[in-house]
Amino acid sequence: MISKILVPIDGSENSMRALNHGLFLSSNLKIKLTILFVIEVPPFVVYSQKIVNSVMASLEKEAKDTLEEGRNQAKKYNVEPEILFLEGSDIASIIIEHGEKNNFDLIVIGSKGKGKIKTSLLGSISNKVVHHSKNPVYVVK
Numbered sequence: 001m002i003s004k005i006l007v008p009i010d011g012s013e014n015s016m017r018a019l020n021h022g023l024f025l026s027s028n029l030k031i032k033l034t035i036l037f038v039i040e041v042p043p044f045v046v047y048s049q050k051i052v053n054s055v056m057a058s059l060e061k062e063a064k065d066t067l068e069e070g071r072n073q074a075k076k077y078n079v080e081p082e083i084l085f086l087e088g089s090d091i092a093s094i095i096i097e098h099g100e101k102n103n104f105d106l107i108v109i110g111s112k113g114k115g116k117i118k119t120s121l122l123g124s125i126s127n128k129v130v131h132h133s134k135n136p137v138y139v140v141k
Helices: 013-029 049-076 091-101 124-132
Strands: 004-008 032-040 082-088 106-110 137-140
Touching: 004 013, 004 091, 013 032, 013 049, 013 106, 013 137, 032 049, 032 091, 049 082, 082 091, 091 106, 091 124, 106 124, 124 137
Parallel strands: 004 032, 004 106, 032 082, 106 137
Antiparallel strands: none
16 A cells, blocks of 8 residues: 655656656545655865855755745645755665655656766666665656
């Protein structure tokens, strides 16, 4: 039985389609849904703190704007999702870890997102989530 769905989004078309699938399931099955945005923290080598702060502020604004868009989509389905954003250098590992630690029954993810590396069939993030998650994964094209 599915009682909790995790939908990681990045603002890409595929991630928003995945969100719509997750919201449809949540609405029709009356189950909890969490929308997750993972901020990919770039490797800062020798930059000034001012530059680091500026980059991080920009990334956080993008996350908040995307999550707000997700919240607005949820209203169309009469779903009140949990909204969450996390930070890290390996987005897929963070999604996997969050899904397992918080006992999600299903991860609904877009086949390709805005990740910096693409593969031929699945994006690198969704590919890693599919192959390494202990949770069932529903991939949306």
